[in-house]
Amino acid sequence: MNQDDVMARFLEESERPCRTLVRQEDSIALLARVIAESTGTLSVEQVDVLIHIGGTMYKTWAAQTKARTELTSTMKESIASNIPDIE
Secondary structure (H helix, E strand, O other), X not given: OOHHHHHHHHHHXXXXXXXXXXXXXXXXXXXXXXXXXXXXXXXXXXXXXXXXXXXXXXXXXXXXXXXXXXXXXXXXXXXXXXXXXXO
């Protein structure tokens, strides 16, 4: 399998309808487990590349999570400030 084959598989996988919700943090945890289980078979360079990929995925997930949390907080504050006082 070459890089083009793998990219084609990535595309196929991304277009496949999901029957179950796969959270991004679950994919990151799965990658971490696969790396941990493969450290005896993969070279140090290969592990480093996979760690870099996992770090990139984690950084993206963390930024998205932070943005969602901040948006939720802003929306709640906006709603609370627009509710008129009933006296």
